[in-house]
Amino acid sequence: MILHGYWRSGTSYRTRIALNLKGLTYDQVGVDLRAGAQRSDAFLALNPQGMVPALELGPEDGGPAVLTQSPAILEWLDEAFPEPPLLPVNKIERAHVRAMAALVECDVHPLNNLRVLKAVREISGGDQADTDAWAARWIRPGLEALESLIARHGRGWCFGETPTLADCCLIPQAYSATRFNIALDPWPRIAAVVARAALHPAFAAAHPDRQADAD
Ligand SMILES: N[C@@H](CCC(=O)N[C@@H](CS)C(=O)NCC(=O)O)C(=O)O
Numbered sequence: 001m002i003l004h005g006y007w008r009s010g011t012s013y014r015t016r017i018a019l020n021l022k023g024l025t026y027d028q029v030g031v032d033l034r035a036g037a038q039r040s041d042a043f044l045a046l047n048p049q050g051m052v053p054a055l056e057l058g059p060e061d062g063g064p065a066v067l068t069q070s071p072a073i074l075e076w077l078d079e080a081f082p083e084p085p086l087l088p089v090n091k092i093e094r095a096h097v098r099a100m101a102a103l104v105e106c107d108v109h110p111l112n113n114l115r116v117l118k119a120v121r122e123i124s125g126g127d128q129a130d131t132d133a134w135a136a137r138w139i140r141p142g143l144e145a146l147e148s149l150i151a152r153h154g155r156g157w158c159f160g161e162t163p164t165l166a167d168c169c170l171i172p173q174a175y176s177a178t179r180f181n182i183a184l185d186p187w188p189r190i191a192a193v194v195a196r197a198a199l200h201p202a203f204a205a206a207h208p209d210r211q212a213d214a215d
Pocket of ligand 1: 012033113
């Protein structure tokens with residue numbers, strides 16, 4: 001497998017976590033988002049949407065195919081490589097985990113991705129403080145809600161005692177929060193999951209700073 005991603009991209013980060021949790025070996029190709037490589041002809045041939053991640057599969061994994069959209073990639077990984085599972089067995093519990101993941105995937109991250117922040121900066125006349133305030137405006141309530149859901153469902157991780165799709169999504173979002181100078185202190189349960197993940201080899205190896213294309 002080849003993961004086309006970017007070291008600091010939250011959606012690439014969540015995909016690396018899932019690949020690592022499954023114990024899979026994969027190559028990585030860095031797509032330099034700051035240089036606009038996501039809009040190159042070569043990358044658009046892989047993903048016409050011009051966004052990372054894109055996961056290239058060879059015949060041994062059912063390809064040739066290019067998978068895009070990290071939620072679809074994570075679900076595929078869990079279906080194609082069932083161990084260790086990233087979703088509980090119980091259908092209600094599966095819905096809870098998917099809801100926690102979707103909270104980040106649909107209601108927080110999209111408001112803070114590169115193209116949105118660029119647009120906000122343009123509209124606000126290039127003011128970085130306004131851009132950061134915009135990001136914080138969506139990250140804070142998202143983390144607030146996740147904190148309550150972890151209180152309800154978590155026993156060490158976001159849901160239960162083992163990492164799930166929800167943790168794959170939370171950890172990159174928490175990393176992104178700190179980039180916007182949002183301390184995690186108001187959310188002790190999230191901080192505890194982040195601390196636990198830092199000690200877990202699959203999460204640690206996926207950290208942006210550990211990637212070959214990092215600054
Ligand atoms: N819903 C997509 C979002 C992907 C996404 O937002 N990717 C960002 C990096 S985290 C990107 O490629 N941004 C490039 C741009 O905005 O030009 C997914 O989960 O894969």
